[in-house]
Amino acid sequence: MSAEKEAHGEAHGDFTSSPLDPADWQAFRDEAHRLLDACIDHLSAAREHPWRPLGDADRAALALGKASEGIGTGALVDELARNVLPFATGNTHPRFFGWVHGTGLASGLLSEITAATMNSNCGGRDHGAVYVEREVVDWCRRCFGFPESASGQLVAGTSQATVIAFAAARTRALGKDSRYDGIQGHPKLVTYAVKGVHNATSKALELLGIGSSALRTIDTDADGRMDMALLAQAVAADRAAGLRPLCVVGTAGSVDLGLYDDLEALADFCTKEAIWLHVDGAFGAWARLASAPWSGLVRGIERADSLAFDFHKWMYVQYDCGAVLIRDEAIHREAFAARPAYLAKQDQGLGGGEPWYCDYGVDLSRGFRALKVWSALRAYGSDALGKAITRNCELAALLGRLVEKSPELRLSRPVRLNVCCFSAAPAEWDGAAQDALNTRITHELQLAGEVVFSTTKIDGRTVIRAAITNHRTCEADMDYAVAAVARIRDTAIATRS
Numbered sequence: 001m002s003a004e005k006e007a008h009g010e011a012h013g014d015f016t017s018s019p020l021d022p023a024d025w026q027a028f029r030d031e032a033h034r035l036l037d038a039c040i041d042h043l044s045a046a047r048e049h050p051w052r053p054l055g056d057a058d059r060a061a062l063a064l065g066k067a068s069e070g071i072g073t074g075a076l077v078d079e080l081a082r083n084v085l086p087f088a089t090g091n092t093h094p095r096f097f098g099w100v101h102g103t104g105l106a107s108g109l110l111s112e113i114t115a116a117t118m119n120s121n122c123g124g125r126d127h128g129a130v131y132v133e134r135e136v137v138d139w140c141r142r143c144f145g146f147p148e149s150a151s152g153q154l155v156a157g158t159s160q161a162t163v164i165a166f167a168a169a170r171t172r173a174l175g176k177d178s179r180y181d182g183i184q185g186h187p188k189l190v191t192y193a194v195k196g197v198h199n200a201t202s203k204a205l206e207l208l209g210i211g212s213s214a215l216r217t218i219d220t221d222a223d224g225r226m227d228m229a230l231l232a233q234a235v236a237a238d239r240a241a242g243l244r245p246l247c248v249v250g251t252a253g254s255v256d257l258g259l260y261d262d263l264e265a266l267a268d269f270c271t272k273e274a275i276w277l278h279v280d281g282a283f284g285a286w287a288r289l290a291s292a293p294w295s296g297l298v299r300g301i302e303r304a305d306s307l308a309f310d311f312h313k314w315m316y317v318q319y320d321c322g323a324v325l326i327r328d329e330a331i332h333r334e335a336f337a338a339r340p341a342y343l344a345k346q347d348q349g350l351g352g353g354e355p356w357y358c359d360y361g362v363d364l365s366r367g368f369r370a371l372k373v374w375s376a377l378r379a380y381g382s383d384a385l386g387k388a389i390t391r392n393c394e395l396a397a398l399l400g401r402l403v404e405k406s407p408e409l410r411l412s413r414p415v416r417l418n419v420c421c422f423s424a425a426p427a428e429w430d431g432a433a434q435d436a437l438n439t440r441i442t443h444e445l446q447l448a449g450e451v452v453f454s455t456t457k458i459d460g461r462t463v464i465r466a467a468i469t470n471h472r473t474c475e476a477d478m479d480y481a482v483a484a485v486a487r488i489r490d491t492a493i494a495t496r497s
């Protein structure tokens with residue numbers, strides 16, 4: 001027995017190792033280094049790895065079958081590198097502009113290895129991961145100007161953050177008993193948001209039993225913001241009908257066009273009317289870190305009662321990672337706290353470390369999401385992340401100018417943030433043919449591995465949409481993308497029967 005084993009108490013028992021741990025740690029170290037090299041090769045050559053569809057053989061290579069016997073970690077490394085790694089979403093590529101997909105950071109590789117090694121459960125207790133999350137939540141709180149008394153947690157994304165925020169709003173509106181009694185017996189709750197609000201709002205209302213029919217979508221004013229006069233009319237009409245406003249949802253960065261509500265005006269209105277103000281800032285909240293004029297778009301965000309936002313979109317952090325902030329910690333806790341005997345508060349030891357994150361959200365068992373955010377902030381700092389966000393806005397504006405310069409392309413709306421929507425279809429074509437051409441262009445460019453655009457509908461027509469949350473994109477990518485759209489368009493028109 002070595003002195004080391006003696007020191008760890010192994011002299012006092014026959015401690016066996018598990019077959020689920022490597023029998024030969026040095027061999028595992030070599031295998032792991034091999035995989036890390038493959039991952040760094042892949043990421044450092046992101047430009048060579050666009051999205052590629054899986055063929056039959058690729059899908060077959062992923063089959064688990066009965067999986068009653070394993071292949072070992074050495075063979076696993078080969079399979080991961082050969083059969084899994086090449087088939088990513090492609091959002092690490094500099095010309096990925098589809099939906100709102102962040103790119104992931106090199107720091108994320110380091111934090112994910114560390115988090116996997118620690119395998120922390122961040123639902124609660126007294127350990128380092130919880131203190132890291134507290135630092136991240138507190139950084140967010142300061143970044144968005146929330147008071148020291150605010151609370152928050154990291155979640156899967158803005159969709160989950162919205163559920164948590166609405167549950168807190170519901171608790172304030174109906175009292176804590178509504179957790180037990182439900183919403184029956186209360187006046188019907190209603191929610192207000194701008195037309196074009198993300199469907200995460202409807203989903204959250206559905207999940208909380210309030211129902212998406214309780215969502216009043218308010219038309220926009222001439223600047224694309226929620227029309228405040230229409231909002232006031234809707235609230236007054238609902239109150240007169242005996243309904244109870246649950247909350248107003250302000251949008252900070254609409255998914256289709258990157259538009260912002262006037263958050264100051266919404267905060268004034270909600271204060272006057274004593275209505276909860278929730279802000280969906282999934283990606284747009286991060287304009288807070290950009291330079292002017294974009295930073296001005298989020299003015300008033302600090303007055304929200306709750307804020308939902310993501311790190312996996314515009315902070316470039318690996319999936320999945322979003323966050324919720326709630327101004328009133330007491331209401332937040334009241335909406336979620338529940339600790340059966342086996343989780344009871346302890347004065348010391350690992351069971352200490354109050355407050356526990358499980359008392360602020362849906363999940364009892366929670367992973368160490370905070371480490372990827374903490375690592376990004378430690379490695380690069382918020383100034384560099386803010387500069388990348390500013391650059392994305394500049395590149396979207398450039399794309400807008402290139403579209404306007406191109407006689408074949410038509411800009412759908414002025415570019416306000418990082419989103420640019422346009423049509424490549426001749427205006428004289430009938431609507432369905434225009435839709436089909438814009439869709440075809442996005443498909444062909446995706447399949448060719450050249451550019452990933454997605455589509456959306458503006459004024460009822462399918463248009464090509466670019467949302468730039470990509471720190472690898474540069475000016476030349478914009479030139480390339482516009483030329484590629486024009487090329488596919490010209491071929492499609494030339495071969496049109």
Ligand SMILES: Cc1ncc(COP(=O)(O)O)c(C=O)c1O
Pocket residue numbers: 099100156157158159160198200253254255280281282283310322
């Ligand atoms: C404005 C807005 N809100 C909410 C969401 C949903 O966020 P998540 O996908 O992180 O759940 C999105 C997603 O794109 C969004 O753009």
